[in-house]
Amino acid sequence: MALKKGPSGTGFKLKGDALLKGAVAGAAIFVVVLMAALAYELFVGSGVSIEQFGLGFFSGTVWDPVHNVYGALPYIYGTVLTSALSLLFALPISIGVAVFLVEKLKTRHTEAYLIGTTVELLAAVPSVIYGLWGLFFLSPLLKTYVEKPLHMYLGSVPIFAGTPFGLDFFTAGVILAIMIIPTISAVSRNVLNAVPNSQREAMYSLGATDWEVIWKGILPFARSGLFGATILGLGRAVGETMAVTFVIGNATRISPSLFSAGYTLASAIANQFSESSSPVSTAALVELGLILFFVALAINVFARTLLWRMSRMTKGRI
């Protein structure tokens, strides 16, 4: 028996399916190609610098456009220092906010929604506004009420040595902390929400206090997810440009003092790129971008993997 012909329009139907699938798959491919192109172009763009300085670029401490000698160590140092500072400040606060929203407010969803939304609005403020605010408000405030007292009483400790000026690693760390709190707390909140209730019920039934439930029942269970949230925040801090450029003081310097002006990789690029006059200095700045690219790539892949593991464990997307 011959097969019956399909209803009219079947051919169009299949063609339409193929067309749509092709178009959206094309968009998906574009995303991957874009990422590959980013890496490739940065690599090509920094060619001159890679050729000339090789691995010495990472350990060189001089950045001298006049003599065309470039080393990235001061910028790497500044990035590591400010990011570490920002995590130090932001982590306890962010986890505190997440714990408050999930464990303290429990089923009071309206309150949790309002407070959660307010914290998340911080992420909506453009970074250039953080910078402006940091330069004119936060920096003088920190200088007078935090840096000067610290310097006065603990000035013999190297990290508090030097003259507090307000535009330094410390202020950059604080402003980065403010900027990554919404990221870490929002992801941590999802992580805590994914912790099964049996963890809580078992602890409470043994007579544990709220804090003991949080400290011994919730946080250890959620640690890989919380770690992922932290790493995601670290990624934000490493790549943040404008806010840091306003407040870090812009000086190529490696100093143990938190009250010293400096540069991060991102702020060095932002501040020097348009003034770059020779092909070598442009290539060196592009190579800073290349370093930033690989650091951000490693951090984000790591964070995503951790979060993915946590969401597989709890069977819910984080």
Next chain:
Amino acid sequence: MMEETPLPANYRRRQLVNKAMTVLIYAAVVIAIAPLLFILAEVAYRGAPVLNIAFFTHLPTPVGVPGGGIAPAIVGSFIMVALASAIAIPIGIGAGIYFSEWPEARLSTVSSFTNDVLAEFPSIVVGIFVYVVVVLATGTFSALAGGIALAIIMIPIVARTTEESLKLVPKSLREASMALGVSRWKTIIRIVITTGRAGLFTGILLSIARAAGETAPLLFTALGNTYYSKGLLQPMAALPLLIYQYGVSPFADWQAKAWGAALLLVLTMLALNLAVKLTVGRRFSHIRPEN
């Protein structure tokens, strides 16, 4: 009478620790929210006195000449964000549809993961990339380069929110449609996207908000301009660029204008974000604003 159970020896200490930690948790919330209030207050306080009609409609005046406005920056931001949207929204929605409707494909896993990473990428790196690819190729800083840079920032946001909102559409709707003989592509366009459109809209608004506030990708693509640009292949001014350039300048008048521009930008951000929160409400509250 029943005998009271004696309290454990460490009961008081445990209660004390519990109280202390509760206080610390509350303090964390206060510390987290305080900066937002300080920023809003400062921007309003310093920015409001600058705002007047001329501020929105006039060209900037040279340093020392009073008056003048930031009109080219406002127009420039509009043009470049529109350009970026025209590029990013179709690509982002397309990729999002693919992630949501063909999740089992290997390309979907790879691209979706790449998209997540791209969404968190330092925007200054995007700026360098576009400088190398567009500015060097065309030989000029331009609005086109700025728009492309902003588009690269927007794509992952649109793709992610599209995927998430389409995944919320119940499978039964797709099955019901296909059971009636409707083709897959029509099901996706007429049923899935229509049902999930609030989420798509949210994603688009948030990506626009993000692009409008970005500075780093524009620094060496659009560059900035004191006047109106005569075409897309010329340097163009933008609000965030102006805030940066005026903010770090030594002139009090420019700094004041930077605050005025900051107020304008913050109000736009808040309006876009609150509009999203209020219109689509909690159903999409998992979709977060981006920075």
